[in-house]
Amino acid sequence: MRFKVISCQVLTWEMNHVLSRSPHSIVTEILPMGLHDLGAAMRPRLQERIDAADEEGYDAILLGYALCGRGTEGLRAGKTQLVLPRAHDCIGLLMGSRLRYQDYFDTHPGVYFRSPGWIDFQIQGQTLEPANSAANYTIGERQTREELIARYGEDNGNYLFEQFNAFRRRYSGLTYISTGVASEDNFRSLARAEAEKEGWIFEEIEGSLTLLERLVNGKWDAADFLVVPPGATVQGALGESIVEAI
């Protein structure tokens, strides 16, 4: 079959791995990571690419995304079926199971997650430009102390920096999700170094490519995948199915 994959950059390593093993004809598009930071502006970015793919007569458009803070809610393709793995976010995807993620999350409070993509593509201090430049969801979390002081003066600048970064002190652990991709040793070392720098306890867990694998192989069992018929729309669901089509 012919598929279009539209995927978040953070999954690049894992996606490349599963794509190379898929028997299907697949064209892939990678969108920059961090779109979830744009809040409501994430959806139009993805929708634009879905609309373009919708014209190409694919058998399905596969999304390398999850609910992503509702960033994928509202997506639709008029003529093509859309497939979305059931997960809250990429961490759930990388763990291979939303149930495993919920369980780990509930039993490991205060954990920061890292994966090959999170280490490789996250650029320090990078901020995405939202579609609407006056948008009030760009809250300045990534600004440096110097930038905030330059803008708000020393007293207020320092205060804002402390406010935006206070949450980091509430984290107590960093969990690196190993997905068995190339260059893993390097990413693991960098993750460990970050944990040390922040004073967080480092833990490594083995991720799983099962969801991404089944996504690109066309094995979309209803339990783990949302298949959105042409013309229907992705919506967040209340329970553990996470997403539904309406």
Add this chain to the structure above:
Amino acid sequence: MAQSKELYEAILNGDAKKAHAVTQAAIEAGTEPMTLISESMVPAMDEVGRLFEEEEYFVPELLLAGRAMKSAMELLRPLMVASGQKLSARVVIGTVKGDLHDIGKNIVASMLEGSGFEVIDLGADVSAEAFVAAVEERKPQFVCMSALLTVTMPAMKTTIEALTNAGLRTRVKVLVGGAPVTSRYAKEIGADGYSENASGAVGLVRNLLAEA
């Protein structure tokens, strides 16, 4: 009144030091705390909320206005406690269990405090049990919950269930918010209200108080 305008401006401009100094001077000049709150602080916070809605103020401006408000409040609060002055409503607020994000919640807490309500901030990663205990001990009229992750949103439902099981649900109005929270979700879990932002939260509390 000169001091009213100065405190109003200091809060609007996020000038904590000025807000503190002006409040100190006002107290020494014999101004009633409630007068300062109702005539300077509340209007200033209302204006801050309006500027945010108009997209002229953003999160940093809200945080700084909140900071200025708090620096004034820390002088006023002890006087009000000493004179037995009660505020119109008591609000317990927190980010739900498992969720460590609190900037939005802090802003809502600031806006509510600056609008003349008594706010008890439980912080982040607040369990259902902790919310229940706070309701039992502090007897608020409102419980406000925040979540920034869809993973932690279910804790809102758990907390409402815990309040019900403890026989406390009908004593409070439960309000929810946070980036992935929606008014539909609020209805589904049986919350009493939802707000998209901090100034909306203030309006919600005022409306619900007026209905009560």
